Structures are given as C-alpha cells and as structure tokens.
Amino acid sequence: MLAVTGFHFEAPAIFGGFVGVDIFFVISGYLITGIIASEIAAGRFSFARFYERRVRRLLPALYVMVALTAIPASHDLLSSERAEFLRAAAAVVTFTSNLFFWQQAGYFDHAAVEKPLLHTWSLAVEEQFYLVLPVAVWAVLRIARGRRLVLPLTLGGLALAAFASAVILMREGASATAFFMSPARAWEFLLGSLVAVSALPAPRAGLVQQAARGLSLLLMAVPIFALRPGPGFPGVNALAPCLGAALFLWSGTGIADVPRHRLSPLNVAAFVGRISYSLYLWHWPIFAFARFAKPGLALDGSERIALFALTVVVSYLSWRFVERPFRTKAIAPTPRAVFGLAAAASVLLLLGAGAGLMLNGSTSEADRAAQRLDAYNSYDMKPVYRYGSCFTTPDGRVPDDCLRLVAGKTNILLWGDSFAAHYYHGLTASLDAESVNIMQASQPTCMPTFSAETQGVASCRAFASQMRDYFAQARPDLVVMSADWLENARPPRFDGMVRDLRQTLARLHDAGIPVVLLGPSVQFRTRLPSMLARATLRGVTPDPETFTRSDIFALDQAMQAALPTGEGVSYLSILSAVCEQRRCPLTVGGAPLSFDHAHLTAEGSDYVMAKVAPLLRPSVTEFSSRQHADDRAHQAGGEGARDD
Structure with a gap:
C-alpha cells in the first residue's frame, strides 16, 4: 500500500510503486483461497456467509468514498469529466469499473490523474475474482473426493494459462487489455492460492527461512524502485513482484507471532495494514482533487507530505467509523440486513449517477472554453x-x-x-x-x-x-x-x-x-x-x-x-x-x-x-x-x- 501511495504521490525513486497492486492480488488470493478451502474441509463453508463477509469488507467504505467524492467532482471537473465520473460511479456499483476504464485512456496515460475513480479498476478485478473462485474451489474439491493434489494442480494449470494469455496480449500490443482484464490478471491471485493449498513444508527456521525472506523482499523491492510505468506492464514484468509476494507468504508459514515493542516499525506497518483498504480508496481522489486546486496542477514536496498525512487521517476515520462497525456487525447485524442495505445503497448510487448525467447536459461558456483547451490533450x-x-x-x-x-x-x-x-x-x-x-x-x-x-x-x-x-x-x-x-x-x-x-x-x-x-x-x-x-x-x-x-x-x-x-x-x-x-x-x-x-x-x-x-x-x-x-x-x- 505504501508503494502504491508513494507512486501516485510522486515520491522520489518510487518509479514502480504500482506493482503494489500486483503484490496485493497475490495476498488476496492466498487469504481467500485459504479461508474457502479450510471451511470446505471443516464442512462449514457457505456461499451466503462468504459473500456476506465480502459485502461487509468492501462495499461500505467504497460507497462512502464514491458518494463523498461526488461533491468536489460537481465543481472541479469539466462537464465531460463530470459525465465520465458519474458513469465510472455506476461502473463501480456494478463491479465493472475495470471494463469502463479499459475503454478509456490507459492507466499510465496523461488523463489518468484527471480520473478520480480510476483506482477502483483493481477492486472490480478483485470482485470478479471473488465471484468465480469460491465456485471453482468448491467444484474441484467435490470432484477430487479427497485427492489432495487435484486442487493445487488445477489452480496451477489455470495460473499458467492466465499468465500465458497475459504474455500473448502484451506481445500483440494489447497491454491495456492485459492490465485491466480479470482473465489476464487471474494468475496473480492464483499464485497466492497455490501457496495456500499446496501444502508445501514450511521453511526451516534459521538460515533457510531468512534467505527466503530476504530474496522475497528483494524481488518485490527491485521493481518498486526500478520499474518504469508504461505499456511494458504487466506481463513478464509483473512476475518478479508476484513471485516475491508468494515467497514472502511461504517464508512465514508456521511462524508464530512475536510480541513487538509499541514503537516498533513493524507496528507502524501493522497500522498501515489495518487502514490499508481505506487508504487505497481515499489516497487517489484526495491527490487528484488537490492537484485541481493548484493553478499549475502540480504539488511540491511539502504539499505532498501534508497531503499524505491528511490521507492517513481520513483513512483512519473511514476505517474506524465505516469499516469496523460493519465488520463487527455493530451496523446491519444480520445477513438479511447487510444485503438489504447494500442493495439499497447500490440503487441510490445508480439513481444518483443517472440523475447527475441528466442534469449535466447544460454547460457554461467557461466550461465550453475549458473543453476547447482540454481538447488539445488529444x-x-x-x-x-x-x-x-x-x-x-x-x-x-x-x-x-x-x-x-x-x-x-x-x-x-x-x-x-x-x-x-x-x-x-x-x-x-x-x-x-x-x-x-x-x-x-x-x-x-x-x-x-x-x-x-x-x-x-x-x-x-x-x-x-x-x-x-x-x-x-x-x-x-x-x-x-x-x-x-x-x-x-x-x-x-x-x-x-x-x-x-x-x-x-x-x-x-x-x-x-x-x-x-x-x-x-x-x-x-x-x-x-x-x-x-x-x-x-x-x-x-x-x-x-x-x-x-x-x-x-x-x-x-x-x-x-x-x-x-x-x-x-x-x-x-x-x-x-x-x-x-x-x-x-x-x-x-x-x-x-x-x-x-x-x-x-x-x-x-x-x-x-x-x-x-x-x-x-x-x-x-x-x-x-x-x-x-x-x-x-x-x-x-x-x-x-x-x-x-
């Protein structure tokens, strides 16, 4: 998360911080597959319970961010950009924002910073993966009838096929498709899934474990500091950080938690981890709208540091007062309540986006003049x-x-x-x-x-x-x-x-x-x-x-x-x-x-x-x-x- 934020906030030397998303995909596949497989093995798996947890985890903070971001979007964006923002909001609600932005300019193009909801593409990819993975794991385990290697072999085969499709797309010049589309990204999730279900023996404590941990950190750090944004990503260039994330997860298998001092840097990292979802949601729109407030559309170093501090505060508030109440069931305590509230909020956001599009038709002369200038970007x-x-x-x-x-x-x-x-x-x-x-x-x-x-x-x-x-x-x-x-x-x-x-x-x-x-x-x-x-x-x-x-x-x-x-x-x-x-x-x-x-x-x-x-x-x-x-x-x- 810090790598992604550093890249977007233009921190020095974080040229390839965007690979933080790839690392997250591996972690997500590891966690979700491990939960599904263990619950199925224990006879406790329920599709309804799985998707209830996903709704509680993802939607409340996401919907609050979209609704609040619409306020500055109403007066800081050109009319054409407002229309795109509203369509993007509808795509967020329908889990299709990756498809929406795939049809627009690329993630690394000049117009990216003028799209406050661009970062939601990765959430759409994640949500689409969650729609398929539980069914796939459940079906494979039913067919396997206790044969342990069937699931890892199946997931491994799917991962290789997805990786091959990504490489082919890159070679054919379809880097945007490889970047935004779920099938070409599935291998990253499945790499984490393999770590979760492969039953590989834990690394021996000591030199082997330390070597694995050091190599994993190197595989992730080098792309973060050395990789450059552009059409050469993902594909083969995404392999090192993803393998590093998988190796890092494996190197921690079976290792007990160690008590840390209150001021330990690892506790700071743990704090970032706790608020990481809200941090991801809020950092990009805050940065985008802060740029719009500057005459030169550029932030200096001190302004970016202050903006990061503000983002951490907003993210903490989002985690404390939005994420936690839903996850602990202080709000919407029953499955029926949470699904009903999610449906109502989805309908309201879709209606709001539709109403905004209808009211967005009239433009002022200043807006038309700004659009004529903005057209020179193309x-x-x-x-x-x-x-x-x-x-x-x-x-x-x-x-x-x-x-x-x-x-x-x-x-x-x-x-x-x-x-x-x-x-x-x-x-x-x-x-x-x-x-x-x-x-x-x-x-x-x-x-x-x-x-x-x-x-x-x-x-x-x-x-x-x-x-x-x-x-x-x-x-x-x-x-x-x-x-x-x-x-x-x-x-x-x-x-x-x-x-x-x-x-x-x-x-x-x-x-x-x-x-x-x-x-x-x-x-x-x-x-x-x-x-x-x-x-x-x-x-x-x-x-x-x-x-x-x-x-x-x-x-x-x-x-x-x-x-x-x-x-x-x-x-x-x-x-x-x-x-x-x-x-x-x-x-x-x-x-x-x-x-x-x-x-x-x-x-x-x-x-x-x-x-x-x-x-x-x-x-x-x-x-x-x-x-x-x-x-x-x-x-x-x-x-x-x-x-x-």
Missing part, C-alpha cells in the same frame, strides 16, 4: 512532426528523402529527438522555401550525438550510426541540433551529455560543417492544455511563472557556459528569444503553445521559430554566400585548367 502531432517518416521509424533510421541535399539551395539539417521535430513546422514557415531546403533527422529520446554507446535504446544506436555515415559523405550548409536537454541532463548525466556534445561538435567542425545548437525548449510543470483548462474553468488568469518550469533557465545558463562557441559553432538560447523576462507565452491565437508539457503545437512551433529564425538568417546568409564563393572558385579553377 492533439494529433503526427502530420506536424512528420511522424513515421522523418520522425519515429521502426528501425531508428530515417529515409534518404529526409536527408537529401538540393543543389542551388541552402541546405539546413534539423537533427535530434522530438524536441527537434517540433521545430520543423515553424522552421519551414519562417524560411524561404525557394532558397532554403530544410532536412529532418529525428527519433524519439535520441540525443543528436555520434556516441552510440551512450544511447541506451537500440533505435538510437542505429540512428547515431546512420548519422555518422551520412556526415562522412554529405555536407549540409548548416546543422541545427536540438533535444530534450532537461531529460538528458538529469543528475548525474549533465557532464556526460556535455562531453558527448563536445565530441560531436568537434567532429562536425573538423568536417567543415557549421552548427547551431538550440538550447532547452520551453517546458511546463505539467500538461499545458490541462492547466489552461482548469484556470479557465475557475476564472483564473494563467500565470506564466506558475506554469513554467524554473529549472530550464538554470540549465540554459549551464549549457551556454559548458559548450564551446566560436567559428562554425553557435549556441542559440530559445528561452532568451521567446520568454521575455522569463515569462514564456502560454497560448498563440487561442491555441496552447504545447499540447503536453513541452512539445509544440503547429501554432506554437510557428511562433517560436518566428522568433528564432531571424537569429538563424545571418548564419544562413553567411553559409549561402560562402557556398556561392566556393562555386565561383571551383568554376574559375575549371576554366584555368581548360586554358592550360
């Missing part, structure tokens, strides 16, 4: 960036057409990653196409250097190799280099980035190829369209200083100081050209400068290059004049040879 950048041709190709190499020199024109090559590609549209609009030929060589995340060994991605190594070969035989009149310097310079990588750039600049200089290196692009604290939409919705005038990242200015100065300038090499500060007194533009003609945190829209690219192109024109003119002088000298030399 901006189609492909034609603007020449996606699939001169930017983002499968093998990392750009086609020859992107690099073709044109005789009689000044040939300018734009070289780098997406932060080079986003300047192409504006550069073509700002320079005369009759006299200038603009070429483009760009690949995602690939820094424009020849040092292929520093490029950690195979496509970047291929790209660097192609550019080495290209410059060995071609000589553009000017190379314009740009990249996401802020990402490439993250500590401790700044010195290595500068070293690679120096080596590349030196090689181009030795080849007689002039270079202009563009400094850091304008970057915002989070997605600019979302920040502008929230500001418009609240009637707040956007503040460039609040929206813009301050560290780009420090990086700009550091790069200017560290990189060589002189004959054939120029450093051009984008920020100095665009951001007057460090106040960067947010919109251009009603369109956001960027469609995300930094990548320019077509309007943004035109605006920035209109400021930058005049600074390039003297270089272009100089190089063009030099080219004509070389041509005249070559021509004169040829005539002299003929006279001889």
Whole structure:
C-alpha cells in the first residue's frame, strides 16, 4: 500500500510503486483461497456467509468514498469529466469499473490523474475474482473426493494459462487489455492460492527461512524502485513482484507471532495494514482533487507530505467509523440486513449517477472554453512532426528523402529527438522555401550525438550510426541540433551529455560543417492544455511563472557556459528569444503553445521559430554566400585548367 501511495504521490525513486497492486492480488488470493478451502474441509463453508463477509469488507467504505467524492467532482471537473465520473460511479456499483476504464485512456496515460475513480479498476478485478473462485474451489474439491493434489494442480494449470494469455496480449500490443482484464490478471491471485493449498513444508527456521525472506523482499523491492510505468506492464514484468509476494507468504508459514515493542516499525506497518483498504480508496481522489486546486496542477514536496498525512487521517476515520462497525456487525447485524442495505445503497448510487448525467447536459461558456483547451490533450502531432517518416521509424533510421541535399539551395539539417521535430513546422514557415531546403533527422529520446554507446535504446544506436555515415559523405550548409536537454541532463548525466556534445561538435567542425545548437525548449510543470483548462474553468488568469518550469533557465545558463562557441559553432538560447523576462507565452491565437508539457503545437512551433529564425538568417546568409564563393572558385579553377 505504501508503494502504491508513494507512486501516485510522486515520491522520489518510487518509479514502480504500482506493482503494489500486483503484490496485493497475490495476498488476496492466498487469504481467500485459504479461508474457502479450510471451511470446505471443516464442512462449514457457505456461499451466503462468504459473500456476506465480502459485502461487509468492501462495499461500505467504497460507497462512502464514491458518494463523498461526488461533491468536489460537481465543481472541479469539466462537464465531460463530470459525465465520465458519474458513469465510472455506476461502473463501480456494478463491479465493472475495470471494463469502463479499459475503454478509456490507459492507466499510465496523461488523463489518468484527471480520473478520480480510476483506482477502483483493481477492486472490480478483485470482485470478479471473488465471484468465480469460491465456485471453482468448491467444484474441484467435490470432484477430487479427497485427492489432495487435484486442487493445487488445477489452480496451477489455470495460473499458467492466465499468465500465458497475459504474455500473448502484451506481445500483440494489447497491454491495456492485459492490465485491466480479470482473465489476464487471474494468475496473480492464483499464485497466492497455490501457496495456500499446496501444502508445501514450511521453511526451516534459521538460515533457510531468512534467505527466503530476504530474496522475497528483494524481488518485490527491485521493481518498486526500478520499474518504469508504461505499456511494458504487466506481463513478464509483473512476475518478479508476484513471485516475491508468494515467497514472502511461504517464508512465514508456521511462524508464530512475536510480541513487538509499541514503537516498533513493524507496528507502524501493522497500522498501515489495518487502514490499508481505506487508504487505497481515499489516497487517489484526495491527490487528484488537490492537484485541481493548484493553478499549475502540480504539488511540491511539502504539499505532498501534508497531503499524505491528511490521507492517513481520513483513512483512519473511514476505517474506524465505516469499516469496523460493519465488520463487527455493530451496523446491519444480520445477513438479511447487510444485503438489504447494500442493495439499497447500490440503487441510490445508480439513481444518483443517472440523475447527475441528466442534469449535466447544460454547460457554461467557461466550461465550453475549458473543453476547447482540454481538447488539445488529444492533439494529433503526427502530420506536424512528420511522424513515421522523418520522425519515429521502426528501425531508428530515417529515409534518404529526409536527408537529401538540393543543389542551388541552402541546405539546413534539423537533427535530434522530438524536441527537434517540433521545430520543423515553424522552421519551414519562417524560411524561404525557394532558397532554403530544410532536412529532418529525428527519433524519439535520441540525443543528436555520434556516441552510440551512450544511447541506451537500440533505435538510437542505429540512428547515431546512420548519422555518422551520412556526415562522412554529405555536407549540409548548416546543422541545427536540438533535444530534450532537461531529460538528458538529469543528475548525474549533465557532464556526460556535455562531453558527448563536445565530441560531436568537434567532429562536425573538423568536417567543415557549421552548427547551431538550440538550447532547452520551453517546458511546463505539467500538461499545458490541462492547466489552461482548469484556470479557465475557475476564472483564473494563467500565470506564466506558475506554469513554467524554473529549472530550464538554470540549465540554459549551464549549457551556454559548458559548450564551446566560436567559428562554425553557435549556441542559440530559445528561452532568451521567446520568454521575455522569463515569462514564456502560454497560448498563440487561442491555441496552447504545447499540447503536453513541452512539445509544440503547429501554432506554437510557428511562433517560436518566428522568433528564432531571424537569429538563424545571418548564419544562413553567411553559409549561402560562402557556398556561392566556393562555386565561383571551383568554376574559375575549371576554366584555368581548360586554358592550360
């Protein structure tokens, strides 16, 4: 639970904290299967009693969270987001929120933080598993007639089939299906189930047990700190934390509880465990709505710490006054009462969601204006960036057409990653196409250097190799280099980035190829369209200083100081050209400068290059004049040879 909360609250180094959900699935399968199997063996199992416990455990705190979250949702969300929230609430009640969010943007996509009920997908997966598992275990044990291996073998076979389906889905590019769908997640629950029913002997106390416990912690900790969010999860990447959780459970088999000191860290962990369900329910909507209250939609470190403390308090109150009374039967003491109350609450929530959807039809002008800005979150950048041709190709190499020199024109090559590609549209609009030929060589995340060994991605190594070969035989009149310097310079990588750039600049200089290196692009604290939409919705005038990242200015100065300038090499500060007194533009003609945190829209690219192109024109003119002088000298030399 702490891993999940740390990931969502953007705690430092908790890059893969989302695997906490996978670890929980293993624990859940272990507990539930163990309870079912033991009750069946004792002749005490009852489907009604099982589902009564599940209702008491899950629904009261969940329904209270949904109802209370609807209050800020009514005024903090765009009308389209309110409608989605209400539909999500209905999906929560019907145990189908995983299906609902599967049809929306992915869990790791930009819009995820604007979905206050997104985290309920895992509860839907859990609830769906609970609908199937008791029936399956009961049926297998009836058929087994006392044969002990039948149940673990059956569960093991089902786990392997579910894991295989998840891997196949990942390989076919259906990572969202593998993430949200119960069949592809079932192996995680079943892994815990196997620990519960396999009857494996307990590890011997001492070295064996300690080794098992240490290995299990390592298997869980490494993904939490090292795994990165993205389409590569779950699948094989989920295997280590799940195996770690299973090994941890097994390593504790038969071990008696040990009394702990009142201030022991394990008692703190036990407290988190007691409130963990309410903590999971409340942490995400609290974080989401706290962001909406900030003009820049970003929380600093102290704010996140305070928010976590608030979340713990709210979660404790939920556990104390909602969870416990239902679980101890202080409220709804009989099965009939608890099922009746659950049914009534479900109907009320569904009716409330339906009424909210009907009343949500009318929107204000501010809401419509905010929606127009928010639509840029789905901006189609492909034609603007020449996606699939001169930017983002499968093998990392750009086609020859992107690099073709044109005789009689000044040939300018734009070289780098997406932060080079986003300047192409504006550069073509700002320079005369009759006299200038603009070429483009760009690949995602690939820094424009020849040092292929520093490029950690195979496509970047291929790209660097192609550019080495290209410059060995071609000589553009000017190379314009740009990249996401802020990402490439993250500590401790700044010195290595500068070293690679120096080596590349030196090689181009030795080849007689002039270079202009563009400094850091304008970057915002989070997605600019979302920040502008929230500001418009609240009637707040956007503040460039609040929206813009301050560290780009420090990086700009550091790069200017560290990189060589002189004959054939120029450093051009984008920020100095665009951001007057460090106040960067947010919109251009009603369109956001960027469609995300930094990548320019077509309007943004035109605006920035209109400021930058005049600074390039003297270089272009100089190089063009030099080219004509070389041509005249070559021509004169040829005539002299003929006279001889």
